[in-house]
Amino acid sequence: MTVNIPQLRAFLAVVEAGGFSAAAAELGMSQSAVSHAVASLERELTAPLLVRAAPVRTTALGERILPHARTALSAARSVEEIAAEAAGTMTGTVRLACTPTVRQGLIPDLLHHWSEDQPQVTVRVFEGDSTEVAAWLGDGVADAAVLIDPPPGLGIHLAEDHYRAVLPRDHPLADEPLVDIGDLEDDQFLISPNNCEARIRTIHAQAGVPFTPAHRVRDLTTLVTMVQAGIGVTILSEVSRSLLPPDLVLLPLKPEMSRHLVLTGPREGPWHPAVRALAESAAAHLARSQL
Structure with missing residues (x-):
């Protein structure tokens, strides 16, 4: 049995986007390529992982595999982080969760700043209430979040x-x-x-x-x-x-x-390679804007 990262990435994208077409747009791939990756994963596991309905949902096996797939991708990102730090560059897509007020009042300026300071990093924003934001970060739907008054020592202020x-x-x-x-x-x-x-x-x-x-x-x-x-x-x-x-x-x-507004990755498990760079860049930018 051979399971690879592209297969797991396609599977997660379909689950999180709710369908193959949306997942393809998210990954920058053709829909047929996403379908092929998921189908090949199912063949390796000899069982279906998804119920192909609208929206797509996981089978019982798919639901059991989901957290492990997220862990595997997080581990892969840790490897990418080491390589990126060694090369002095950051790349990839970061899924950032935040509340509506933060999304409307703070994030637009940061997105503009990040586009100049970290041009190889794409930031996608998920907007929800505080409970949703914390849940998305905890279960891996989001790679990072702007949290309000989190426990001391978590993330970057x-x-x-x-x-x-x-x-x-x-x-x-x-x-x-x-x-x-x-x-x-x-x-x-x-x-x-x-x-x-x-x-x-x-x-x-x-x-x-x-x-x-x-x-x-x-x-x-x-x-x-x-x-x-x-x-x-x-x-x-x-x-x-x-x-x-x-x-x-x-x-x-x-x-x-x-x-207190804090940008952080997950409390447990590795951070996406670019999250710390984005957080430090944002903190420095906001500090300068207050001078």
Whole structure:
């Protein structure tokens, strides 16, 4: 029996992309080449690994093999990393997971920076909530992730992201250098029920102000539109600044609170060869931009 890395890579791509056509686009191969690689793997194992439906799904055997295939590819990437470090170059595709706010407010600038600083590395972005991001990193769907307040020592610190009050530009407090959360008690408070809610609750609790949101809005764009319309005010992190239209202001908040953004590979197992290079490059870039 001979199982090789291209076969495993094709198998994983089909599973993660949900079909042969999408996997072919992901790998930069023809659909027939992907089909041939998977079929040859199945012949070696003398059993089907995939149910060819829409979307494609794994058989019982395929599901058992999946984590081992990911481990094998991770090991291959470790070998590539050693060779790349020796040669002084980094290549490949990195699948990066992050939350919507980070995806919209931080990642576009980093993608532009990486395209210049690490031109041989392709970064593909997966957007999800904090739970999804952690799960994707843990099970190998993502090679790297921007995590919020992870355990100390994990990954490379990118930024300290402070929370700010978001007000219409014609709000009575819009020209103040600092907004006390207590001064917003008369405004309707809008909240997006995501990973930031616990911190926003803490801000209210530290100030002794009741946390009584008037509206809960899942989509960030809708939340911003409602503040624009004068329906209420909200709190977002500093990384959201680039997403706000000119008729809204983002102001320092009292009590002060922030979150730490960290770019990391998986906690267990080898990192993709280019992840550390991307993380160090991003941290240096963001530090320079704050000078």
